[in-house]
Every structure is written in structure tokens, then in C-alpha cells.
Amino acid sequence: MKRYKVAIIGAGPAGYFTAQALNNSADAERGFQIDMFDRLPTPWGLVRSGVAPDHPKIRTVTKVFEKIAAEPNYRYFGNVELGRDIQIADLERAYDVVVLATGTSLGKKLGIPGEELPGVISAADFVPWYNGHPDYASVNPPLEGKYAIVIGAGNVAMDCGRMLALVPHELSSTDIADHALEVFHASSIRDVTIVGRRGPEHAAFTSPELRELPKLEETDVFIRPEQIADAISRVGARIESEKDLRSNLEAMKEIAHAEHRGNERKLSLAFLLTPLEVLGSDRVERVKFAVNRVENDKVVSTDEIVELPCDLLITAIGYKGLEIPGVPNERGRIANVDGKVREGVYVVGWAKRGPSGVIGTNKSDSSEVVKRIVAELPATPKGVGAIDAHINSEKIVTHDGWSAINSVEISAGEALGRPRRKVVSWSELLSLGGAKST
Numbered sequence: 001m002k003r004y005k006v007a008i009i010g011a012g013p014a015g016y017f018t019a020q021a022l023n024n025s026a027d028a029e030r031g032f033q034i035d036m037f038d039r040l041p042t043p044w045g046l047v048r049s050g051v052a053p054d055h056p057k058i059r060t061v062t063k064v065f066e067k068i069a070a071e072p073n074y075r076y077f078g079n080v081e082l083g084r085d086i087q088i089a090d091l092e093r094a095y096d097v098v099v100l101a102t103g104t105s106l107g108k109k110l111g112i113p114g115e116e117l118p119g120v121i122s123a124a125d126f127v128p129w130y131n132g133h134p135d136y137a138s139v140n141p142p143l144e145g146k147y148a149i150v151i152g153a154g155n156v157a158m159d160c161g162r163m164l165a166l167v168p169h170e171l172s173s174t175d176i177a178d179h180a181l182e183v184f185h186a187s188s189i190r191d192v193t194i195v196g197r198r199g200p201e202h203a204a205f206t207s208p209e210l211r212e213l214p215k216l217e218e219t220d221v222f223i224r225p226e227q228i229a230d231a232i233s234r235v236g237a238r239i240e241s242e243k244d245l246r247s248n249l250e251a252m253k254e255i256a257h258a259e260h261r262g263n264e265r266k267l268s269l270a271f272l273l274t275p276l277e278v279l280g281s282d283r284v285e286r287v288k289f290a291v292n293r294v295e296n297d298k299v300v301s302t303d304e305i306v307e308l309p310c311d312l313l314i315t316a317i318g319y320k321g322l323e324i325p326g327v328p329n330e331r332g333r334i335a336n337v338d339g340k341v342r343e344g345v346y347v348v349g350w351a352k353r354g355p356s357g358v359i360g361t362n363k364s365d366s367s368e369v370v371k372r373i374v375a376e377l378p379a380t381p382k383g384v385g386a387i388d389a390h391i392n393s394e395k396i397v398t399h400d401g402w403s404a405i406n407s408v409e410i411s412a413g414e415a416l417g418r419p420r421r422k423v424v425s426w427s428e429l430l431s432l433g434g435a436k437s438t
């Protein structure tokens with residue numbers, strides 16, 4: 001049997017779904033040895049550090065990942081960063097195929113005056129902070145004021161807004177990082193507004209996320225009914241033929257007409273506002289917006305300006321990938337044609353498509369790229385490549401090392417009625433994972 005060696009860089013959903021599709025395409029004549037690398041000691045990418053802690057069901061996909069990891073053809077190389085600890089050329093020499101699944105971790109900037117003021121942070125920093133990513137433990141977002149604004153009209157903005165608006169006891173039984181739970185308990189934020197530049201009909205929220213908002217018991221949720229009525233009249237007959245659009249607008253209409261319980265905590269969704277400037281003397285105090293309208297399905301600014309009070313501004317307007325030495329980058333993604341970067345090098349997931357699509361989207365996408373990989377495999381595998389020689393073996397967190405971290409987190413959580421209690425310090429993660437930091 002021909003046994004091909006594949007390196008997958010990035011242990012997020014796209015990386016695991018690639019491994020799964022490779023295993024599914026193995027047969028009596030062809031098999032794969034899969035080595036998965038991640039810069040973190042812990043695998044699972046954004047399923048661990050992105051998905052909101054109050055959505056535990058979404059994280060159950062990790063059962064699929066653990067099944068793939070339990071296969072005898074799988075090895076995990078945690079704490080190994082491509083571009084720092086190992087170079088792409090080394091991987092290309094040692095493996096028949098290299099698949100980049102490195103995601104997109106940098107938050108895009110608004111590019112407006114005042115954005116650098118204290119009190120303005122990106123969702124790309126806020127989310128991994130509350131999810132216990134070891135690089136973000138010291139972000140410490142200022143939650144001492146009353147007003148928070150989240151700029152963006154997608155599910156990441158929604159997660160940030162909901163996390164800020166929830167009563168902290170609703171988070172106590174989750175796997176949120178301990179440091180974040182403490183800060184949310186002390187938070188004075190009571191009024192959160194999620195702001196979209198375009199109309200309700202253009203919002204990228206998905207309807208399950210919208211439909212859970214009226215169920216929040218201790219937070220009142222607001223949308224101005226006229227914004228939804230106007231959107232419904234603008235879309236006209238499209239509402240009948242476009243299922244997702246209909247479902248979203250119906251969910252927003254329900255929110256707009258819901259009775260409020262008089263809760264102290266408020267979460268509002270506002271549309272057709274473009275941020276122009278962040279105002280404040282030594283920190284954010286207000287945000288200035290241009291009021292927009294929709295003309296022929298296009299958003300145009302009017303002369304009207306509004307200012308909203310703001311003590312914390314979170315920008316959730318998309319992500320771009322960090323550049324990796326030796327890997328071509330194009331507009332925040334790894335440059336590729338249908339997943340191919342160059343001979344023997346491929347890309348999957350958010351690193352390939354940019355930051356869009358849910359976890360499941362990466363499954364079909366990885367399967368498509370694997371079809372191409374299999375069709376383009378060299379006639380003969382390379383034989384024994386010594387990747388281990390390029391990495392200091394003492395610093396690698398293996399799958400057993402990760403399993404040790406996992407068990408410690410789960411048992412620490414069990415004692416508190418939580419799914420896990422995350423370890424957030426690099427030194428503790430490495431020591432539990434049986435690795436050295438150098």
C-alpha cells in the first residue's frame with residue numbers, strides 16, 4: 001500500500017475535517033499518515049477560543065475531532081508555530097502534502113479617527129480573552145462604564161453584545177475563563193447597542209442567534225419596529241423566495257414587538273449607522289455616526305449625524321490572517337486557486353476563504369480540497385521524512401500531552417458544575433502537556 005505523509009497546519013475545524021476527508025478517501029492501495037501542528041498546546045481552534053461559552057452544544061463537535069485524533073495514523077504537534085518553530089520549506093521537503101488550516105486571527109480596523117483611544121477593542125481580542133486563549137489573558141477590557149457599543153452585524157458582533165448584556169450568573173456554569181467571569185461579575189455595563197452599517201435585510205446574523213434573544217430572562221432586547229417595517233417593504237416579494245432573509249426578518253420583527261420586562265440590562269440592535277469618529281478626551285466617551293438610508297438595495301449616507309454615549313467600543317467587522325513567511329498572502333487570506341497554493345501545498349477553512357461560514361461550512365470545503373489533493377498526489381510517496389529533526393522535541397505537546405491538559409480542565413470544572421475550567425497560562429499549559437517552553 002502507498003502511504004502518503006500529510007502535514008496539516010492548524011488544529012481547528014478545517015484541519016480536522018481535512019484529516020477526516022483524507023481518512024475517508026483511503027483505500028486498500030492508498031493510506032495517509034497525518035501530522036497535525038498547532039501553535040497552541042491545545043487543539044480545536046475557534047471551537048475552543050471563539051464559540052461563545054453560553055453555546056455549549058456547538059462545542060460538541062469536538063467529539064468528532066477527538067475521534068479523528070484517536071486514529072493510529074494521527075499525531076499532534078502542539079506548541080509548534082509555522083514561521084517560528086518550523087518553516088514551510090522544511091514541511092514541503094518532509095511531507096508529500098502540506099495543508100494550511102491556520103484561520104484568520106487579526107481583527108480588521110475601522111480606520112476612523114479616535115479608534116486608538118483606550119476603551120476601544122477588537123472582537124479579535126475580546127472573544128479570546130473571555131474564552132481563555134493564553135495570548136489574550138491580559139486584555140482586561142474596561143467594563144466600568146454603563147454603555148457599550150458593538151460595531152458589526154454578524155454573529156461575532158452578536159456574541160460580543162450578548163456576552164456583555166447577560167447577567168453573569170448565566171455564565172457561571174459555562175467554560176468561560178475564570179478571569180473573564182470575575183470581570184463580568186464586576187461589570188457596570190447595562191446598555192449594549194449592536195450597530196450595523198446597512199439595513200436589517202442585509203444583516204449577517206443567523207436566525208437561531210436572533211431567535212434566542214427574546215428568551216433572555218434578565219435582559220430586555222430592543223429593535224425599532226419601523227426599521228423592520230421599512231426593511232420588509234424594501235425587500236418586497238423577495239421575502240417569499242429567500243428563506244434565510246424571511247427567517248431573519250421574522251425573528252427581528254418578533255424582537256421589535258416583544259414586551260419588555262423592565263430589566264435593568266438592555267441590548268439593542270440598531271441599523272443604518274456608519275461610524276465616523278470615536279470621541280473622548282483621554283478615552284472613548286461617545287461615537288459619532290452618519291445616518292444611512294437604503295436606495296435600490298444600496299446604502300447611502302444622509303446629512304444626519306447622531307452621537308451615542310459609549311464607555312466600551314468593540315469592533316466586530318471581520319478578520320484577516322497573519323502573514324506566514326514563505327506563504328503568499330492576498331487580501332488577508334492565503335493566496336490560492338480553489339484551495340491550491342502551489343504544487344503540494346493547499347489551504348482550507350478561513351485561511352482559504354476568509355472569515356465566513358460556520359463550523360459545518362469547513363467540512364464541505366475541506367472535502368472539496370481533499371478531492372483535489374487526492375487527484376494530484378504524486379505517483380510515489382516520498383518515503384521517510386524526518387520532520388522531528390527540525391523541531392526541538394522537548395517543546396512539543398503531543399496528543400497525550402493535550403489529553404493530560406484536557407483531563408485536568410474537565411475534572412477542575414466538574415467540581416464546580418462546569419464543563420471545564422480552562423488553563424490559561426502558557427507555562428501551566430506546557431507543564432501539564434509535558435513540554436518545555438524553549
Ligand SMILES: Cc1cc2nc3c(=O)[nH]c(=O)nc-3n(C[C@H](O)[C@H](O)[C@H](O)COP(=O)(O)OP(=O)(O)OC[C@H]3O[C@@H](n4cnc5c(N)ncnc54)[C@H](O)[C@@H]3O)c2cc1C
Pocket residue numbers: 009010011012013014015037038039040043044045046047050051052055058080081082083101102103104127155156159324348349350351356357358359360362
Ligand atoms: C467569535 C466567533 C464565534 C463563532 N461562533 C460560531 C458558532 O457558534 N457556530 C459555528 O458554527 N461557527 C462559529 N464560528 C465560526 C467557526 O469558528 C469557523 O468557521 C471555524 O473555526 C474556522 O475554522 P478554521 O479551522 O479555518 O480556523 P480556526 O478555527 O481559527 O483554526 C485555526 C487554527 O490554526 C492555528 N494556527 C494559526 N496560525 C498558525 C501557525 N502559524 N502555526 C501553527 N498553527 C497556527 C490556530 O491556533 C488555530 O488553532 C465563530 C467564529 C468566531 C470568530
